[in-house]
Amino acid sequence: MTQARATSPNDGIAARRAALHLIEQATGAQRLLSESIAAGALERLSPPDRARAQRLATQVLRQLPRADRALKPFLVKQPPLAVRNALRLGAVEIMEGAAAHGVVNAMVQIMSKGKRTQSYKGLVNAVLRKIGEQPGEAWAKLPAPKLPNWLRGPLVEAWGRKPVEAMEAVQAQLPPLDLTAKGDAAALAATLGGELLPTGSVRLREAGQVSALPGFAAGDWWVQDAAAAVAARVLDARPGERVLDLCAAPGGKTMQLAATGADVTALDLSEARLARLRENLDRTGLAARVVQADALEFDETGFDAILLDAPCSATGTIRRHPDLPHAKDGSEFGALIALQAEMIDHALGLLKPGGRLVFCTCSLLPDEGEVQVEEALARHPGLVNDREVLARPGIAPDWIGPEGLRLRPDFWAERGGMDGFFIACLRPGARDG
Numbered sequence: 358m359t360q361a362r363a364t365s366p367n368d369g370i371a372a373r374r375a376a377l378h379l380i381e382q383a384t385g386a387q388r389l390l391s392e393s394i395a396a397g398a399l400e401r402l403s404p405p406d407r408a409r410a411q412r413l414a415t416q417v418l419r420q421l422p423r424a425d426r427a428l429k430p431f432l433v434k435q436p437p438l439a440v441r442n443a444l445r446l447g448a449v450e451i452m453e454g455a456a457a458h459g460v461v462n463a464m465v466q467i468m469s470k471g472k473r474t475q476s477y478k479g480l481v482n483a484v485l486r487k488i489g490e491q492p493g494e495a496w497a498k499l500p501a502p503k504l505p506n507w508l509r510g511p512l513v514e515a516w517g518r519k520p521v522e523a524m525e526a527v528q529a530q531l532p533p534l535d536l537t538a539k540g541d542a543a544a545l546a547a548t549l550g551g552e553l554l555p556t557g558s559v560r561l562r563e564a565g566q567v568s569a570l571p572g573f574a575a576g577d578w579w580v581q582d583a584a585a586a587v588a589a590r591v592l593d594a595r596p597g598e599r600v601l602d603l604c605a606a607p608g609g610k611t612m613q614l615a616a617t618g619a620d621v622t623a624l625d626l627s628e629a630r631l632a633r634l635r636e637n638l639d640r641t642g643l644a645a646r647v648v649q650a651d652a653l654e655f656d657e658t659g660f661d662a663i664l665l666d667a668p669c670s671a672t673g674t675i676r677r678h679p680d681l682p683h684a685k686d687g688s689e690f691g692a693l694i695a696l697q698a699e700m701i702d703h704a705l706g707l708l709k710p711g712g713r714l715v716f717c718t719c720s721l722l723p724d725e726g727e728v729q730v731e732e733a734l735a736r737h738p739g740l741v742n743d744r745e746v747l748a749r750p751g752i753a754p755d756w757i758g759p760e761g762l763r764l765r766p767d768f769w770a771e772r773g774g775m776d777g778f779f780i781a782c783l784r785p786g787a788r789d790g
């Protein structure tokens with residue numbers, strides 16, 4: 358295999374065991390990694406092991422169909438899920454360059470400690486050794502993992518087969534790290550050796566530990582996907598304007614809005630997520646009024662501008678959260694779509710006359726983007742869909758459709774892609790304002 362990294366036989370047992378737990382929760386109990394981690398799955402690990410466990414689990418879930426393809430020739434019948442996941446983890450590590458003997462020893466040791474798995478340690482040993490004998494290019498030759506049918510079907514219907522294949526190719530890669538600068542983005546790119554993207558974000562291909570990067574502790578920047586950063590730029594808040602960030606936590610967009618000098622109110626339902634927003638504001642030295650409330654019950658009016666980054670399927674973020682297609686099946690999306698429409702209607706009523714609402718979702722499903730705008734325009738006579746404000750620096754004209762700005766993972770593929778997002782700017786007519 359390519360470039361073996363040094364591992365000692367007992368290296369990484371705790372991290373691998375925790376990674377297997379996360380993978381089992383996602384593939385067997387339909388739990389997102391974030392849910393398992395919030396429930397304490399990594400609590401007993403050291404910080405480096407925690408990071409390693411999360412990285413391993415994420416990479417296995419990203420490459421799961423590829424791992425299954427690589428393993429298939431060596432399995433006469435499928436072993437139980439816990440063993441299958443151990444084989445997947447071992448195969449991904451080996452195929453991506455870890456020293457095979459270290460991985461095999463670790464996985465055999467883990468199998469031998471479990472009642473359900475100890476009788477499979479011989480199988481795991483034999484299969485992973487065979488994986489280790491594969492030529493270096495075998496992994497790269499396996500096709501990019503396909504999205505599951507429940508999601509692939511609607512996406513092919515919306516965007517076509519070729520674009521969906523292009524999205525899958527981007528989703529198979531490790532995503533870059535995108536940063537938003539509090540101040541001068543070009544200077545930040547120069548300091549960190551990153552790429553200044555045309556939309557103003559800074560992209561790092563290999564970042565390592567985020568908190569160790571220059572400027573993190575000083576709050577000079579925050580992590581935010583390039584596509585996610587576009588929505589607040591479209592809102593174009595001005596110093597002194599009263600701006601409401603209606604679904605704000607953990608605060609990436611709140612910080613962008615606060616950095617403009619606007620008078621920002623950041624609202625969210627989740628106290629736990631607001632705690633992260635407060636930490637982010639503290640670190641960056643930016644100011645916003647923080648409100649814990651249900652957006653639908655918040656009745657303060659007279660805002661110049663509102664950003665509604667509504668809760669959604671998050672299907673645009675799969676390259677960063679590859680657990681999603683394994684843990685979800687689309688059954689919750691109907692309720693989210695209904696909530697988004699209610700939130701749009703409520704937000705329009707909080708604007709002052711002449712105000713603007715930017716609605717966005719990190720979804721690839723038109724029902725959570727284009728269709729929401731179409732239906733809002735039908736519900737609110739006089740509502741104007743302002744597409745001119747979408748033509749921002751770095752935005753290709755053909756990304757702007759009749760309903761709004763559509764960003765997709767396959768855009769900028771040669772640069773490392775971007776998250777999927779939909780963004781529109783709505784201006785109420787006299788009856789809504």
Ligand SMILES: C[S@@+](CC[C@H](N)C(=O)[O-])C[C@H]1O[C@@H](n2cnc3c(N)ncnc32)[C@H](O)[C@@H]1O
Pocket residue numbers: 603604605606607608609610611624625626627630650651652653666667668669
């Ligand atoms: C897409 S996330 C927001 C991300 C955030 N704008 C950022 O840039 O960091 C959606 C947020 O909506 C919040 N949320 C869900 N239902 C809500 C409700 N009824 N009222 C207010 N916030 C809600 C969630 O807690 C979550 O933080």
